[in-house]
Amino acid sequence: MALPFDLRALRVFLTVANRGGFSAAAHELHVAQSAISQTIANLERRLELTLFHRHERRISLTAEGQSLYVHAHELLERADAAHLAMRELHGLVKGEVRIGIPSMLGSYYFPPLLMGFKERHPGIQLTVVEAGARQLQRMITDGELDLGVVIEDNESRQMERRHLLREEMVVCVPRDHPFAGRNGVTPEEFFGEPLVLFQEGYFHREFVDTLARQNGLSANVAFQSNLIPLTKAIVHKGFGITTFLRRVIDGPDLVAVSFDSPAWLDLSLAWGKGAYLSRAETAFVEFVSAHPL
Template sequence: MDIKPLRYFAEVARQHSFTRAAETLHVAQPAVSMAIRKLEAELELTLFHRQDRKVSLTDEGARLFQHAGRILQAVDNARLEMDELRGLSRGEVRVGIPGMLGSYYFPPILMAFRHRHPNLSLKVVEAGTGSLQQMVETGELDLGVIVAEQVPEALESRVFLREQMMVTVSRDHAFARQAQVRYEDFFREELVMFQQGYFHRRVVDRLAHRSGLTPNIGFETNLLPLIKSIVKQGFGISTLLAMVLRDDPDLVAVPFDEPVWLDLSIAWRRNGYLSRANSAFVDFVLKQTHQV
């Protein structure tokens, strides 16, 4: 089986469109259509339903799509490794970072890494840890920051940061004068939370489940500055990493009566090829952590 038609097939399956797939692949649409027809003829199977410009996978196409991702990733890994052996690596690091860490922990690390390795390019994606984990597993990202306790078998990881989640309130909130906050008291308040898929939200959902309580969520947003603004104005409280609050005099951080610690890891595919550029980035992150 030729790899190019398989790559075209996978892109059409992702885009649900021959036109959008051609645009993404930077080829003419007839070339994509012809490649798919040849692939279907070779396999003697129909891979797509084509109705009223709507494209969807047949059952046979869905089965092939499961294999296609693994095959294409293996080919890309082999090509990258061979390029590096010839000294032709493009030196790209594709890393996914959650919003809180992307705003408060990684900027100096990213800049320092770029200064040390000026020939390497960095592609940074912001998303929740759940999404980042999936993107690393499927090969969309080379590296991703996830919560250590949730690392699946398909990934390998190294813990680089242990940080405490703190109850976050305005300076005039009653909790600001307390040494600690009970879970029961926290969940009675109106909460400002990240949406599902972010470790911030997973922590709160896990604590609520463990305590047998229902979170009173008044605001949901993935915009960290908005969360902080809402809390400052007294319209709710939240829980954020301690690092987010160190240089903000208008917010008060109070620990839970049972402290909540998060171990954060940098992860990559266990059976994938970790390029020299990505290995250098992992090593740099771990060394920076040990220097803190």
């Protein structure tokens, strides 16, 4: 029995739904708006369903359209993976690896790794996306990223992973701070200070929030910033303290002090459960495994 749609029609349908209109979809797909409208009309006629509510200035998915959206998204992902697999049987390698990296790692840990991979594979384009670890995890699950760095915990265990790094989270204070000469700082002492923290969704903030919850404490947030140089400047001027991965504290004006007891984070390079990795992506995973941070 013939299906009432083809992959092209489903791509048009998803584009219209994602862009919220026929005109925007036509612009993205570089075709006439009339062709988009006709494709959707034919799809609705074949399915004998109305997929979109047509409003005067916008459109929205009907309940039937929402159901098709879920299935169409999954079907096209599988079709794209199959197409890539067939191309690679002919020796064609995907030309891009999309990887998501939290800012702290992207600035202080990954540059030599990325440059080394690029030197070995100059034909592969690397696209690096900076975001919080939780957002990266969602982007991998949704297929927006091929690979990403995630925290090793119960949620990330639902993904394919390769251990990447175990690093200590330390208290960061200016050199003249009373904590600077200490061997360790207790959670009570840390949360007794004004803090400079990343926004929610970043592993830095999640670490602090978890530490507070485990000890029945709360954070006195003086500043929120995802910009590492700005955070360092605020700490240096004495307006608050923070916590970083140890390697991030690399200048003469700031001091790293361990927590009492020392706190460690485990981070992994992850990709979707059962997802197909191209040769380029597999090469990147293998390169990372062979060159520990």
